[in-house]
Amino acid sequence: MEAEGGKSDLWFKVGTNGSGESESISATEVAREWAHTIDNSNLYPFDFELRPLWELIEEVDKEKAKQFKLYLEDKWEKDGNRHLPSMFLPTKLRVVQLPEASKTFIYNTSRAHETALMEESAKAQGHLDNLMHFIDTKRHKRSLESADSGKKEALEIIDIVRSNPNMTVEELADKLETQSHYRFAESQRYLGLWGNDSKDSNKVQKLCKIFLG
Numbered sequence: 001m002e003a004e005g006g007k008s009d010l011w012f013k014v015g016t017n018g019s020g021e022s023e024s025i026s027a028t029e030v031a032r033e034w035a036h037t038i039d040n041s042n043l044y045p046f047d048f049e050l051r052p053l054w055e056l057i058e059e060v061d062k063e064k065a066k067q068f069k070l071y072l073e074d075k076w077e078k079d080g081n082r083h084l085p086s087m088f089l090p091t092k093l094r095v096v097q098l099p100e101a102s103k104t105f106i107y108n109t110s111r112a113h114e115t116a117l118m119e120e121s122a123k124a125q126g127h128l129d130n131l132m133h134f135i136d137t138k139r140h141k142r143s144l145e146s147a148d149s150g151k152k153e154a155l156e157i158i159d160i161v162r163s164n165p166n167m168t169v170e171e172l173a174d175k176l177e178t179q180s181h182y183r184f185a186e187s188q189r190y191l192g193l194w195g196n197d198s199k200d201s202n203k204v205q206k207l208c209k210i211f212l213g
Helices: 008-013 026-037 053-058 063-084 100-127 132-161 171-184 191-211
Strands: none
Touching: 008 026, 053 063, 100 132, 100 191, 132 171, 132 191, 171 191
C-alpha cells in the first residue's frame, strides 16, 4: 500500500496504538484521521490524463483552438510522410554480407585445410592398399574416415561463404563451435591395444579442431 499527501506516516499506526504496542486500530480509523490532515499545502496529484493543448485554448478562444488543432494535425501528417524509412539495417549480419577480405580469408583457410586433409586421406588409403599394413587396418580406416569427414566439413564452409544467402554470421559461428567440440571429443579416443587404433585418427581430429577454432 502507498499513501501520498497529508501526514502519510499516520498509516504506520494501523494495528498499533501509535507507540509501537500492539492494539487493534483499523485502517478505516486511520484513513479518517489522515483525511483531516490533507490541505492545499500537501495535496498530491494523481490519475493524470494527457489531453491536447487546443482543449485548453478552447476555454479562452474557440476559433483559435480550432485553427491550432488544424495546424498541428497538418504538421503531424507532413512530418509522418517525410520520415517514412524505406531501407532498414538487417537485424543479423549474414555471411554473404561480410567484407570480401573476410570471405576470402575464410575461403583460403578452408581450402588449405582441405588440402592438408587430402594428404592425410591419401596416406591412410596408401597404408590400406599395402598388404604389409593389414595388422593396422582399423587404425588406417579410422584415419581415412576422419580425414574424409574433415574434407567434407571444409567444403561445406566454402559453400556457405560462396553461395548460402540465408545463413547469418552468428549461425555459422555456432555451427563451427559445435563441430569444434565434437572434433575435440573425437581426438581423445583410446581404441585398440595401447590406443593404437585411434593414434592417427586422433591427430586428424586435432587438425580439424584447430581449423574450426
